[in-house]
Amino acid sequence: MSAFPFDLVVFDLDGTLVDTGPDLTAALNHVLHRMGRQTVTEAAVRDMVGLGAAKLLERGLDATGGGTPEMVQAGLADFLNFYGDNICVHSRPYAGVEQAMDHLETLGCRLAICTNKPERMSAALISSLGWDGRFAANLGGDSLPVRKPDPLHLTETIARAGGGRVAFIGDSIVDVLTARAAAVPVITVAFGFADRPADELGGDVLIHHFDELVPALREIRLPDELNDRRGA
Ligand SMILES: O=C(O)COP(=O)(O)O
Numbered sequence: 001m002s003a004f005p006f007d008l009v010v011f012d013l014d015g016t017l018v019d020t021g022p023d024l025t026a027a028l029n030h031v032l033h034r035m036g037r038q039t040v041t042e043a044a045v046r047d048m049v050g051l052g053a054a055k056l057l058e059r060g061l062d063a064t065g066g067g068t069p070e071m072v073q074a075g076l077a078d079f080l081n082f083y084g085d086n087i088c089v090h091s092r093p094y095a096g097v098e099q100a101m102d103h104l105e106t107l108g109c110r111l112a113i114c115t116n117k118p119e120r121m122s123a124a125l126i127s128s129l130g131w132d133g134r135f136a137a138n139l140g141g142d143s144l145p146v147r148k149p150d151p152l153h154l155t156e157t158i159a160r161a162g163g164g165r166v167a168f169i170g171d172s173i174v175d176v177l178t179a180r181a182a183a184v185p186v187i188t189v190a191f192g193f194a195d196r197p198a199d200e201l202g203g204d205v206l207i208h209h210f211d212e213l214v215p216a217l218r219e220i221r222l223p224d225e226l227n228d229r230r231g232a
């Protein structure tokens, strides 16, 4: 078999590696309840995730009567405290994630995370799952002055993880826009938190299970300009 075509695989976290829906929903509902609001369903929360904690709270307030930036600011610390204390109560990796990461490592690939989750929360979740040491870089939504969909979030993650031939794996339109802007090939997962049908995300390949990841990376057809940059 020919050599594996990637040196580094960067993953989004929420909705890609880990189903964090139940714990994010519990944290959001904790804050909404304290603010005198109705709670929201996990199905609704899955459409609200992708642009970080403040955006999630803003969207939760919008869905329950409206909110102001001041209300988001007032509730954010409470959200982060509750979520930090309950980060891995029900959150679980998607089926096949650990096997796929192991497989990539045996193929000589480094792994990294580029998430809009606050870096501290991302690190705590990684630790809770027993994944310390797996990732060459972990850049959260507050690690830089910008975050996804700004391509710098992804390109800086790549640089800090040691660079090389890279692919990005994500679940939302934010991930696809980020990868496109950074000229990085992107594989989307069909089981995450996208606010639209997965086949409308516009990634290079759509996978339905992590078993499909390594084969998809072997088969991915890169646009000519990426191949040129890679010296292929
Ligand atoms: O916390 C969020 O809103 C999104 O996190 P993600 O970038 O890992 O999907």
Ligand SMILES: [Mg+2]
Pocket (backbone or CB within 6 Å): 012, 013, 014, 015, 016, 050, 170, 171, 172, 192, 193
């Ligand atoms: Mg995501």
